[in-house]
Amino acid sequence: MKSLRLPLALLVAAFAFSNLARAEDPKPALAGEPAACCKKNAEAGKACPHGCCATAAKDDKNCEKCGGKNAPKPDKAT
Numbered sequence: 286m287k288s289l290r291l292p293l294a295l296l297v298a299a300f301a302f303s304n305l306a307r308a309e310d311p312k313p314a315l316a317g318e319p320a321a322c323c324k325k326n327a328e329a330g331k332a333c334p335h336g337c338c339a340t341a342a343k344d345d346k347n348c349e350k351c352g353g354k355n356a357p358k359p360d361k362a363t
């Protein structure tokens with residue numbers, strides 16, 4: 286039954302590959318540095334209670350008011 290081996294190998298390879306792909310974070314971490322308050326809350330598995338931080342987080346940014354840093358935006362003008 287040699288014909289069974291190849292599909293099985295492909296299946297295993299596909300499975301391993303999908304696991305590899307999953308290990309890679311599909312969404313890159315926020316560029317820059319989160320504010321200390323946000324970092325602390327994130328480590329505790331919570332969202333930062335600061336309104337300014339929540340507003341910044343909505344824009345996928347770190348709160349600069351609280352000391353967070355944002356990487357410069359990539360130029361979107363194309």
Ligand SMILES: [Zn+2]
Pocket residue numbers: 320321322323324333334335338348351
């Ligand atoms: Zn915060």
Ligand SMILES: [Zn+2]
Pocket residue numbers: 320335336337338339348349350351
């Ligand atoms: Zn803030």
